[in-house]
Amino acid sequence: MFKKGFLLLLTMMLLVVFTGCGSSTTSGDAANASKKVKIGIMTNTVAQNEEEYRAAEKMVKKYGKDVILFKTTPDNFMKEQETTIANMLAFAADPDCKAIIMCQAVPGAAAAFEKVREVRPDILLIAGVPGEDPDMVAKKVDIVLNTDELAMGKTIPAQAKKLGATTLVHYSFPRHMSYPLLAQRRDIMKVEAEKIGLKFVDATAPDPLGDAGVPGAQQFMLEDIPRKINEYGKNTNFFNTNCAMQEPLIKATLDAGGIDAQQCCPSPYHGYPGALGIQIPADKAGDVDYVIGEIKAKLAAKNGTGRFSTWPVPVTMTFIEAGVEYAKDWAEGKFTERNNKEILMQKLSAAAGTKIEAQTLTTTDKAGQEVVLDNFYLILIDYITL
Template sequence: MSKKILALLMLAVMLFSLAACGPQAEPAPAAPAEGEAPAAEPEAPAYKIGIMTGTVSQGEEEYRAAEKMKEKYGDMIILQTYPDNFMKETETTIANVLSMASDPEVKAIVIVQAVPGTSAAIDKVREIRDDVLFIAGVPGEDPDMIASKADIVFQADELGMGYTIIEQAQNMGAKTFVHYSFPRHMSYQLLAMRRDIFKSECERLGITFVDATAPDPTGDAGVPGAQQFILEDVPRKIQEYGTETAFFSTNCSMQEPLIKSVLEGGALYPQQCCPSPYHGYPGALGIEIPEDKKGDIDFLVGEITAKIAEGGGTGKFSTWPIPVNMMFVEGGVEYSIAYLNGETADKVDKAKVEEIFTEIAGSPITLGTFTNESTGNTFENFFMVLSDYITF
C-alpha cells in the first residue's frame, strides 16, 4: 500500500472519530399530519404596560387589581407604587413613573389613584417620549389640569354621589350625616364640591350635616393616627347625635375603623369613599377570603351580609356592587391593550370603555363625561361612573 493511500485511510478514520464524539444533530420536527396546520410560534408581546398604585396600606384594592393584571399578562405588565406620604414625596412619584417610561417597550401607563404629582410626572415623560398612553383613575388634582395631561381619566361620579349618598342615608333613616375629611382632601375640587352638595341635600331633606375634621393620614401621625382617631371619635359622635347618624369619610385608610365603629355603635354607613364590597368590609369584619373565592363577588357579599347581621346592622350598611377602583385598574389595562392592538376607534373611545367596564362589572355600566361647573369646561376624555346600591 502506498504512503499516499495510507495517509488517506488515516485521515478518514480521524474524521469518523471526530464526528462520532461531537454533538449530535437534533431530529427534525415531525411534519404535521395531512390537513393539519403547522403549530404557530408564540409571539412575544410587542409592548409593555406600566401600572402605578398605592401601597397596601393606602389602597389595597388597586394594588391587588394590579397584581391580578400581572398574574394574567406576566412580563407584559410592570408594577410600581407611589409612596404612602405622597404629598411630601412628589419627586418619588415622578421618579417611579419615569422609571417605567424609561423602558422603550412601555407604551401605556395606568395610574390609580392619580395622586398629586401625576400631572407633573406625565409632563416629564412627555419631554422624552410622546408615544405613551396615559390613563389616570381617581384623580387627586384639579380636574381641568389632569384632563389636559392624561389621555383618559376615570372617576367615580363624585358629584353624583353627593346626591345618591344622602338619599341612601335618608332611606336608612338618618337624621344626622357626619362627613370626615381634612384640609388636603378639601383642596381637591371635586371632593369640595361634593361636600357642598352633601350639605345642601341634608338641608333640603332636614338632615343635620356635621363637618368633622380628621387627621390627615399623610401627616405626622400617619395612617395609624388617623385610624385611631376614627375609632375614638365615632363613639363620641354616636353618643352626641344618636344611632340615626350616617357616617362618611373621604379617605381609604379610614374605612375599616369606620365600619367597625359604626357597627359596634349601631349607627349607619351608606357608602365608602371608594364604593366596593372589597373596600374596608373584609378587614373590618374579619372576613377571610379563601384562595378559590378571590374575585367571587357573590361569596363576599354573602359573607358581609352574615357578619353585618351578627352585629345587628342589617339594613344599615351598603355599597356599590362593583369594586370601582379595581375596575379602573383592570379596565385601564384592558383598554390599553385594545388601543395598542388597534381595536379602538380613536385614542379616546367611549363605547369601548363602556364595553370593557360592563364586561368587568358583569352588569351594564353607562359613562358620563365631566363638566367643570366652575370653569364651564367639558372634557370628553374624563369619564364619570355611577352605580346603584346593594344593602346588606
C-alpha cells in the same frame, strides 16, 4: 437639589434614547423593532389602599411580569412627588411600554404624566381617581376615570335617609378639602342633606399623612364615632373621604349601632373584609357574590342588617382591570382612537360584571363659560343594601 438634578439627567438620557438615534433608524430597522406590548400600572401601597394594589397584582398574574410593569407611589406621596415622577419615567424608559395606568392619580401625577409626554408622546395615559384639578389632569392624559363625586353629593344623603339616618357626619381634613371635586361634593352633600331633612355635621379628622400617620387617624375614628353616636343618636350616618380610615369607620359604626351608606370608594372589598374579620379563601378571590354574602352574615350577627350599603362592584379595581384591557387592545391596533367612549364602556362593564354608565365632566373656565372635558368620565352605580 440632588433629586431635581437626577430627574433632569434622567429626562435628558431618555430624550437621547428616544430621539437622538432617530436619524439613523432605517425603515428596515423599524419593521424589525420589537412589537412586544407592555403596560405600566402605578397604584397606592397596600397601607394607603389595598384594592388598587390587588387589582394590579391580578393583572400581573393574568398577563405576567413581562407584560405588566407594576410600581407604587410612595406612602408619603405629598412629600415625595419626585419619586412618583422618577417611577413614571422608568416606565417610559422601556420602549415596549405602550400605556401607563395610574390609580389613584395622587397629587404629583399631573407633573409625572407631563414628564412622560415630553419623552414618550406615543404612550397611552390613563388616570384613575385624580387628586388634582380635573381640568389640569385631563390635559395631561388621554383618559380620566373617576366615580361621579358630584352626583354622590346627592346620592349619599338620599341613601343614608333610606337606611334610616337623621344625621350625616362628613369626616375629612384640609388636604382632601383642597381637592376640587371632594370639596364640591361636600358642599353639595351639605345642601342636599339639609334639603331632605338630615342634620349635616362637618367633622375634621386627622390626616393620615400627618404626624400621627395612618395608625393615629384610624384610632381617631374608633374613638370619635362612639362620641358622635352619644351626641346625635344611632341614626347617624358616617362618611369619610380617606381610604385608610374606612375599616375603623365600618367597625366603629357597626359596634355603636350607626349607619354607613357608602365608603369613599364604594366597593364590597373596601374596608368591609378587614373591619368584619372576613378571610377570603384563595378559591374565592375575585368572587364578589361570596364577599357580599360574608358581609351580610357578619352584619346580621351584630344587628347591622339594612344599616349598611355600598356599590355591588369594586369600582377602582374595575378602573385598573378595564384600563389594562382597553390599553392592550389599543396598543395592539384593534382600535386607533386614544379616547373611544364606546369601547371604554364595554371594557368597564365587562370588568365590573354589570352595565356601567358614565357621563363626562363639565367645568367652568375663567371667563365663566362651561367646558366639557370629553376624556374625563364620571362613573355612577346603584347601591346594594347589606
